[in-house]
Amino acid sequence: MGAAALLVSAVLAAPASAAGGIGGDGLAGGGHAATRKAVEAAVTAGVPGATATARDTHGTWSTTAGVGDLRTGEPRSAADRYRVASITKTFVATVLLQLEAEHRLSLDDTVAKWLPGLVHGNGNDGSRVTVRQLLNHTSGIPDYLADTGFRRAYFTPDGFYAHRHDTVTAHDLVAIAMRHQPDFAPGTSWNYSNTNYVVAGLVIEKVTGHSYATEIEHRVIRPLRLTATSVPGTRTTLPRPSSRAYSKFANPSGPTYDVTELNPSIASSAGEMISDSADLDRFYGALLGGELLPPRQLKEMKTTVASRIAPNIRYGLGLMDTRLTCGVHVWGHTGGIHGSASEAATSENGRHSVAVNLNGDWTGDTGAVVRGEFC
Template sequence: MQIRARYVLPLVGVLLVAGAAAPSSAGPPPALEREGATQLQRDVDALLATGATGVLAEVSGSGRPLTARAGVADPVTREPIAWNSRHRIESTTKTFVATVVLQLVGEGRLGLDDPVQRWLPGLLAGNGDDGTAVTVRQLLGHTSGLPDYADDLPLAQATSQEEFNRERFRSHTAEQLVAMAMRHEPVFAPGQGWAYSNTNYVLAGMIVERVTGAPWEQAVHDRIVVPLGLTGTVLPGTSAYLPSPRLAAYQRLRAGGPPVDVSTRVSGHADASIISTTADVNRFFRALLSGRLLKPAQLRDMQATRPAEPFSAVWDEPGYGLGLMKRRLPCGGWVWFHGGGWWNAITDNAVTADGRRSVTVFLAGTLEPGQDPTVQAKASARLIDHALCAG
């Protein structure tokens, strides 16, 4: 997740979904549940007031989930927000992909310290970029120093409805996206710093494909979506459409311009393309932190963090591991998460260290290009803090 008005992104593959899981029947006392539901609704209303057309939040743990919503699913049609709304979860995709990579590591099919050159020979070259010096671990942890292709993507440059319409159905291969990044010099030498770059996860998806012999989407589908029964989760590939029921995102492409429905667009590669529901995102993070998806050694690798200072304006003591972030709660202890957002489709989330309680927030924002999203991000963080500190 990047703290900026246009966050992260991009595409390729095949439409994949799965089949279902039973909820737990145990739960907190009724009075505590009512208090939690009331606070959640207050926080959702406050988040809507920071600049959004729709907000949906779900708290999962023992017993019945707590849910709250505010605003509308689409400001033009004024339809209400469905509890099972599909939303582009953008960079939360990275945690799914990192989980698959670490599963392959646990199976002995891939090494975290393998150089990218071993799996993708000749791909990282030019302007000082060197595939022999960048490792898989550095890709997952954003310590590779590789430039971010996202700002060079033509869609990201759209400033009018006409430009957006021209670009939103255009797909690029993973190799083309990496080539955009290779136009630039490295941000720093591999392993000598930390900088968020979507290019890292485009490469991670390509390595999954090279190791498994199938699209990265297939690996996520077979290893995560199906086993967990994530029935609302979609890997859209080159499809530009957000399935119904949806939480539509609109954005002004230039200051003072008309709001444009930016929900219909080719959405991404292994860095930011998954579409999901609040329930599915919660189920995924609870399974991950409770040890259902990774062996202990690989979960420890994922949770080995380094400071992520660019996010300290929003979160206390943020750290980035391998496709997973942590931050300190105001009531003490740590939570784990990975949010994402682009074109005003924003996802925030967090799960307790034992995997027992989690929160996911979907937001259709209204920020204009260049607007600072920090106030909005802090309001979302407060919602999550209240939900997890009360648990």
């Protein structure tokens, strides 16, 4: 399944493709020619533009195709900043696992221990949900993105343009989810829920006394010198260099809308971050290479459960483990938000990574780019 096809129906959730996994150093794949072909194919399929960067022991390589601005025809750039959506989840999980390594919390702590009364009502009970279950989506907490009113407000053209500058708090998002009954009893099944990571961000704030954004900045962005990466909060614009972002609001044959400007608070700690492909390669390479977590915490992150994304994808703690069609595994995450489809993947040892972004949300296959790079 292609990345962009899922976006408007599951924005932020956006497991964008059936790509991914572990195994080997990942350096004996099909090479950059296949990667370039897959990037160009995304544009041929109808997405305005694509940008991808790969990194391995031989260095860094980038390719682009199509345009970043339909009005001016300006091409996409390898240095484009873009909204990475659910790739944010890996950053959030990394911070929580660092806090566990510092003995400041346990993955088996309940949500109610840190945030009493937040998850309650309609059968939801934070005293039965653990931090681990938030991170691997086994909590049963409903996804606020599934709420009909929320979707009407942000995922229809009229609603989006009326509300795209609104600020929504993390507590607002959780309250929307609490209008609904749990998807299942905690620990008994699996369902991707963005609410899990909104709650996880609030846990970070409670434990540290700082926002999740501040902790990501101090613990990940600055140490790794991720100069293109940011947690924008309520900033509605993208930093330069960047491309415009386009949506068809789930109507592939309909008009194309410029959705570049939006208040990312609707994604909160489930998906508000901005980055570029080179920074994502650096982040996932450092994470899998053991630079950000002690061995025990990295093992926890890589302990996976079966997911409903695809038969070849298992989910760890903010990290997807996917077996590619060629049998290679890579680790990473996907992300989709209005006008943006992204995917980042790396080999198990972190020495070979690729990250790709499409600036349209109705077609194109980011997974094909990953397969081109690793297979």
